[in-house]
Amino acid sequence: MYKTFNDGMIEIITGPMFSGKSEELLKRVRILEYAKLKPLVIKPTFDSRFSNDNIVSRAGIKHATYNVENVSEIYELLKKDKYKAILIDEAHFFDETLVSLADDLANKGYLVIISGLDLNYLRKPFNHMAKLMAMAERVTKLQAICVVCQHAASTSFRKVKSNKLNLLGDANEYEARCRKCHIIGEKEKELSNK
Ligand SMILES: [Zn+2]
Numbered sequence: 001m002y003k004t005f006n007d008g009m010i011e012i013i014t015g016p017m018f019s020g021k022s023e024e025l026l027k028r029v030r031i032l033e034y035a036k037l038k039p040l041v042i043k044p045t046f047d048s049r050f051s052n053d054n055i056v057s058r059a060g061i062k063h064a065t066y067n068v069e070n071v072s073e074i075y076e077l078l079k080k081d082k083y084k085a086i087l088i089d090e091a092h093f094f095d096e097t098l099v100s101l102a103d104d105l106a107n108k109g110y111l112v113i114i115s116g117l118d119l120n121y122l123r124k125p126f127n128h129m130a131k132l133m134a135m136a137e138r139v140t141k142l143q144a145i146c147v148v149c150q151h152a153a154s155t156s157f158r159k160v161k162s163n164k165l166n167l168l169g170d171a172n173e174y175e176a177r178c179r180k181c182h183i184i185g186e187k188e189k190e191l192s193n194k
Pocket of ligand 1: 146147148149150151177178179180181182
């Protein structure tokens with residue numbers, strides 16, 4: 001997977017919902033553990049600090065994670081063990097501070113692997129994800145399949161009416177769509193508002 005990461009590096013795994021980002025991240029976790037390179041796995045939370053939880057992919061694969069509210073907590077967690085790699089899931093829920101943290105940790109020699117949406121439900125980039133993709137040594141951009149036309153899908157279409165930027169949801173709230181079907185869907189939503 002990696003020739004070497006003695007010098008530290010950033011890898012981004014991105015793409016729309018239902019494109020298998022969490023599976024891809026969990027695959028990295030398995031490969032690192034096999035090589036006895038201890039990974040620290042992080043997920044955002046909004047209510048509890050440092051609680052143990054799991055990252056679960058839609059395929060049912062699991063791994064224990066630390067839920068953190070602010071990225072600065074990652075520095076505290078790193079003191080707990082001899083971690084070589086930091087893997088962060090659902091990174092679009094964090095803020096701009098993730099950019100400098102990822103850069104700093106890679107500079108310190110860590111392998112930093114970050115998974116998250118590149119675009120919000122309006123097909124606009126999450127700023128920190130865009131910056132991270134530019135800074136990363138490696139970007140893996142995944143695609144799903146458009147539920148409308150079955151072509152490759154790069155966007156997450158919100159089926160429900162809500163203007164909240166971070167609306168947690170799954171298959172009831174979102175679906176993978178291609179550019180064309182996303183635009184058609186947004187127009188349909190707009191018309192049904194009138
Ligand atoms: Zn389509």
